[in-house]
Amino acid sequence: MAKTLYSATMSLDGFIAGAGGDMSWLKPYFGPNPEADGLVDRIGSLLIGRRTFDGDDPNKGTEQEGAFSGAWSGPSFVLTHRPPAEPVPGMTFVGDVVSGVAAARAAAGDRYVNILGAETARSCLDAGLLDEVLVFIVPVLLGDGTRLFERPGGDNVRLERISVGQAPVATSIWMRVLPA
Template sequence: MGRVLWHVTMSVDGFIAGPDHDMDWVFERPAAPEASTDVVPRVGAILCGRHTYDVGQRDVGKGSGEAFEGEWSGPEFVLTTHPPAEADSGAAGSAGSAGSAGARTFLSGDIGAAVSTAMAAAGDGDLLVLGADVALQCLEAGLVDELLVDLAPLLLGDGVRLYGGPGRERVDLELVEATGTVLRYRVLKA
């Protein structure tokens, strides 16, 4: 059985989305090479929320329009209370292809049921969770096994924090792997 991985890109000042949930900055640089070599081969399925799905649809022209720029293909699940009009009615509906071997399915309901459905589709692979809302639901439900943070070399100043806000409980983490312990950045002048 695979693991539930929350993979996220974060600015140095701790934001995973800019003001108004802006994600353009994520597409302005290539993904960390570790994602391609270490994470992608183990992914059996992807689970995200509607906002992450919408960002991906909006930004199709900025890349291949596929997960990991087409390096991965498999089942993708979108947890939402409002599936797009082109999706079949009901709790789960197919919304077309997400790569040569994958389909995108829209789910509604409980985060635990969504993770169970996606894990079943992942087989022996890992379930990759993307997007702030769904990932936080998974974390708060005790469903996340590992957190993978891709640190982007910029300061956003405002936006959606990786984790924080009123009522959030402390979550202890154990370091599994680090490709660097000291980050040294040069400030780029405009």
């Protein structure tokens, strides 16, 4: 069965998007990263939060627009209570995290369901449906924006390190979510 993986690039102070959802801060950190580059082949489907789906793409209008700088092509599920009136090619809209993860897992086969979006990742975590977290930490302090995980009043979540890696533009930490 497919595992769920939340992967994101994060500033050293814990933000994955700048103020107002700005993603342009990422551009200086695009570059060779063997772990990130190899991840796409390990993904079988995406589970995307609505804000991420509607959000800022630092590659908008270029050949690299889309998930993983345009390298992703495959089943994509958008978690939302507000599906668009018109169908969006290549996207399936799901109304709740449990059915969304189930559909994405079925589509992923034995590969990862990659989660895109902080709120969606938190929902998966809260529902006990998040298996792993991969964070690419880049050398910048944003000071404001969307945090990797925001759980006010939340309890501790235990993690186990799977691997740590370094590339010219980022340090990666891959963790397994441990049962409570």
